[in-house]
Amino acid sequence: MEVLGVIYVIFMSVFIGIGEAQIKPLLIDCGTNSSINVDGRRWVGDLSSDNNLTLSSPGMVASTATLSGDSIYGNLYKTARIFTEVSNYSFRVDPGKYFVRLHFFPFPFDNLNVNESSFDVTANNLKLVSKFSVTSEIFRKDSYLQRLGNNSTVSALVKEYFLSASSNELLIKFIPNDKSFAFVNAIEVIPVLKDLIMDSVNKVHGNGGNVSLNLSEQGIETMYRLNVGGLEIRPDQDQELWRKWESDARYMFTADASTMRSNSSNISYASANDSLIAPLLVYETARTMMDIQVMDTRFNMSWKFDIDPDFEYLVRLHFCELFYDKPNQRNFRIYINNHTAAENFDVFLRAGGKNKAYHQDYADEVSQQIDTLWIQLGPDTSAGALGTDALLNGLEIFKVSRNGNLASVSERFGSLGNTTSGKNSKRPVLWVAVGASIVLIAILSTLCTAIFCFRNRRRKSVPDKNQPAGMRPLFLHGTVESTTDAQASKFPANVNWSMATTRTGRRFTIAEIRTATKNFDESLVIGTGGFGKVYKGEIDDGTLVAIKRAHPQSEQGLVEFETEIQMLSKLRHRHLVSMIGYCEEKKEMILVYEYMENGTLRNHLFGSDLPPLSWKQRLDVCIGAARGLHYLHTGSDGGIIHRDVKTTNILLDENFVAKMADFGLSKTGPEFDRTHVSTAVKGSFGYLDPEYFRRQQLTDKSDVYSFGVVLFEVVCARSVINPTLPKDQINLAEWAIQWQRKGSLETIMDPQLKGNCSLESLKKYGEIAGKCLADEGKNRPTMGEVLWHLEYVLQLQEASTRGNDGDSFVRTEVRFTTMPSLPRIVEGENGSSMNISSVEESLVESKPEEGGSAARTGSEDALGIVDFSQLVNPQGR
Template sequence: MTARIFTGETSYKFNVNSTSRYIIRLHFYPSNYPDYNISNSYFIVTTNSITLLKNFSAFVTAEALSQAYLIKEYSLAAFDSDSITVTFKPEKKSFGFVNGIELITEPELFDDQAGLVGVAEGSGTIDGVLSNMQNMFRLNVGGQFIPPTNDSGGLMRSWYDDTPYMFGAGTIKHIANVTIDYKDLPEATAPVDVYRTARSQGPDPNINKQSNVTWVFHVDANFTYLVRFHFCEYQLEKINQRVFEIYLNNETAFATADIIAWTGEKGVPTRKDYAVYVGDKKGDEEIWVTLHTNIDLKPEFYDVLLNGLEIFKISDSKSNLAGPNPVPSEMMQKQLIANREAYDPDAIQMKHVVGGAVGGVATMGIAFMVLFMIKKKRRGTGSNSGVTSWLPVYGHSNSRSSTSGKSQCGSSLSTDAVCNCRYFSLVEIKSATNNFDESNVIGVGGFGKVYKGVIDGNVKVAVKRSNPSSEQGVNEFITEIEMLSQLRHRHLVSLIGFCEEGNEMVLVYDYMGKGTLREHLYKGNKITLSWKQRLDLLIGAAKGLHYLHTGAKYTIIHRDVKTTNILCDDNWVAKVSDFGLSKTGPDINQNHVSTVVKGSFGYLDPEYFRRQQLTQKSDVYSFGVVLFEVLCARPALNSSLPKEQVSLADFALQSARKGTLEEMVDPHLKGTIKPEAFKKFTDCSLRCLADHGLERPTMGDVLWTLEFVLKLEPSDEGPKPETKSGSSGGGRVEFPIQSSDMIAMHLNTLNLDSDEELDDDDDDANSAAAFSQIVAPKGR
């Protein structure tokens, strides 16, 4: 969440061992940084005499690949110098940036000559020892994502699921129950989890003879690529039981691949390297990896097997590894324009321009221009533009009437949304907040400041005002109005109305007198919540989320579930808030929504983070983090703790494996939770944190479990919230236990009694302690 901005040529110098290979990883998060327009960032990155990136735009690349962040990894041969210098050089009138740099000593993993496929045998080889390479793909074939912490050799590599690269179907995944014996193979080659999973064709030999297994990868043209295959046989024990052919771009790399012939026994891994050149002919910017059973040798089983796959780009004769910025696909261009048209009719003209240029050289320039203009208007036009980033969503503000209290239906908001909400004039808003008096500020978020206000004489409200210099804007504003205008539930925060006038965008909500759930857990406040009271708040939040997933007209995925977005009213009723990032769920024919990653780090579903595929189970994962946050009274991320404890979710999973979950519990709760309730609660919480969404419960299951846990506790109400030692005031606070109707359809009522001001959330930068943000500045 930090970056170094370069407006001139800048270098980092690292002292190294001149005889070793090194891995360099560069991390880029193309967000809008203060005073810099990210779409104008183009720069060059070199290390010693090697060009790593040229005319590189992290913004364009992330948009084209539909990714929130980028990691560029390079494997560099030993230098003749005792230092490595990484230099960032912005292009003219541009700037560069980087979020993270890793430099890791790499053991000698490329000690073989890789034969060049498609040329006469022996006439072309690639020397891995002397080659500088960029990792393009690293796959755990047939298995799950392997995070850097589970990699071998301390290299901190990520191994991804191969499913997105599969061409066709009809394959079988395997998980082996076998001990992996590396023999002479360095353990750093790949972790054991790679060799314990694999993909094959299946049991029908007749089908296998007529089919193959293929993966397709898009790469840069005019480069040679080293393709590394990882094999480990764990079913068969004899030579010629499974023999298959390996093809790269329809050229034979190896015709008689027999894993047992290579290793001598099962459970012993090996790897094979081949090289292929990718030219610049149109349509050639791909690598096809194909395995086909060898029929001529008549093996006992007609089948193939592959455990892992890596693809590395080899530097060219000019020591260059830089490729061009990717061009968005035609489908993505249409989607970007469609998104733009929802908020700006002028984009319709642009669609015809792009459509007329598709297929020609002009497509690239126009596509980039479209991307830049879309991003420019969404996120602002930079520090020197002097132009507001907001777009009108409601019509012409100077034609509005401020006397009716209702708006006329506009063109960008739906009729239902506008007519179900009260329209406030800017005069009314300023009157309610005493002209946005700073003394009324009760929170600050990524969207802007939140003010305490009074309307209609005595009704207290929370007024969320846009900040024109914020990276958040019209999309979140519209989403919040569209969502909340159609939702009415006891456990969802109610939107009263909105104001969009001039350069102001304002949302008006019920005032939540008790603030956020987070501040009552570990912010040093006067109130200590008992276990039953925490359960009741969790049950309320679960009801709100369950309603979003199943009870509303359309499935709604919240996408930003966290303790600052669970608010408490004066009667301690928990309500889910902040719908600026929410998405309607997939239709009946799909199981996910493809979208760029947004959310808050610490709560973000790892499966969604990896694949940009959003599901209801993404909310379930986030709520699982909330469950542990409530149990342990500590933040989802705390960088002041030891490395293994920084992430609450990871620490909880590690503690569960070690059997030490009890040690994580908030000291105020020690001895107050019945053992069977603790086990049921933590079992449910851990299931929510499963790496794959299919293994997680539904919100309905979570809600049922929480209500069951509550019933396991004694029937008496238990101790009242206590005043923490060392604090003044306080006393007892009534905290009624709410009923357990799973899909309560009650309307929210206005909260009229609270003069309590709430403190800022110090350990979560810029997060609102008294009210939720539309978008938090952290983790977006």
């Protein structure tokens, strides 16, 4: 028996040793037969004899010695394996679950253009990507990125998948697309020995409740993994699974809505089975809401993510109560894409105490029309907690395969007849209709083309040298030699910015721009932004202009730049800044505007040595800006929504005429049968419409809200957010509306205005400003109604001034039950505009002896019935 016992012990030791050897991670350095130590781990070449894999085709090897940067993966990315035909990596594994990571670093390959690489990848028949372009994916910056060095702009792409192997083989197949090639720099296969993802999760909407998604049998892609409120966690700090946790800062809609918190004392897992869920470092930091006495409780902590439409997503939220030691002290709500995922969420109760690491999973299905995922945490005032704060420590977003496919919609639907979507394949009638429509369109197009060619058969086909080429991205921001125009035209469609279909104005040469700005002299800089710098310039016969130069590496600025040039090409109005021309030459993108001598409205309110504006001047400026916005909203079908109304975007010319500027965020209004435009939230914090923020539904009433903040900023002459002030004064809109509701706006008005401001005009001004800040857009006035009331406020002020100067005026009681009808502003044939009638032309005056009221016809007054005593000059203005 003792002998048998010894044999058993030896057998089990050997067996366990073999098992441990089999479950070790497989780390493959592609494009070499040698090994390398990186991040404390040994990476084996894909042609080494001890790498536990078989490579079906050697393909080609690429290498570089010039890779720069201090990433822990830097040396690993110096080689790559290139495939021009279908090739397999066959890994010998035990049945089970695995993390598979594919590393891509697009350095220049001999005789191959990395921009033209396009390929599919499958893993055990699960399609991971289709028609995949690494450079396009990096440029989109919506994936799991590895940054190389603090100052380097070179990016590597790591695609991470969670999948099951039911046999002893994991087959990863690279399939180059037609006349293209595939490449890969490194591969990780990490065994997962514990339950990391459970089949049963909370459904956000639809059937709701806890449902089984059978996740263990499906493929999953990691889209985002964030350490909320803390710094990046490197893979070597998460040593069991070697995951990278990004900082969440760049995904937050606004960091001003939260506070970063930390506490590293005695944190442990709520369940012993959760040790693989996330490292404890994730739970040591968090974000909480700003002091609710300061921040408007209608706003939430919000994170925005770009995603692939038409997939189910698993959202994992990590929590650890770091401060409260009793239940019901922090309750909040969780929203995922505007749906309530949880109410009355108490981390202390769910985790079982303070300093307990806990996670919660939610599943949400995204339609084909949605490419953005919003995660929001906000107060739950109905819960009765001591505080209505919210807290989050970490966040992960996983994409769940659909019909054996993880490829994005844009990849899957490369052509109309090549879709792999099971949902669409079940609609033959729809495809017949689509096919018939295509045939009909093709016939009509052919007929039109034939007529056009017949009429122009004697004309030569000469390219228009004055036609702008459109804006194209610089490959990897110039880290590799720029592509030629021919190469750039082959860039994937989702990488290019849309080109303006119609542009007006003069096309400047870069030489003319350099002359106008004295070769971009820094002393001529009059403004800066995300796009770059604005210079004061002089053209031709001494005409002063403002020259906006886009920074070539500013992605967001370039997109906004293209939007602005399209908008300004079709807008003409006295109260909108005019575009004189543009320059597209030598990779430059430059706009030339009329020069506004007196700069921004904000500079004349506070923060500069400029003399203060009088009350009448401020009213004139507000009226001018309102006219410009009213024209935007009504001057064309659907109108245009500015989306960034603020005092720095209201410019003043030499006569202090106000003009709206900066249309980079502007959006065309909704179609005639729609009430809003569904779009990602953009704007400036402090001016942002809370309804738009909550619902991501943009309307022209969002501009009205922002303009209401501007109105209070004008009368109070202070910034909209000032953290140095007492709690109740930090947010101007909240502070001012409280005083306005008390009827005491004069208490907080700019001291420079006291003594030259009619209290009656100030009262009416405060009323319209307050109505603009209604929580729901339907309760706010239109810009036309705002304009009408501001014109009336100006009349009150002028009448008061004339009265003080001894001018004759008559006090008349007037009651308006409706707003006056405001004619639309339309663009004339020569680019001129019809201005709306001034109020003095539309007001009906009633004489004192006649009494009664002046009736008004037109649109319904969103402000309700307005009673007031009007000071009227019998002679008019």
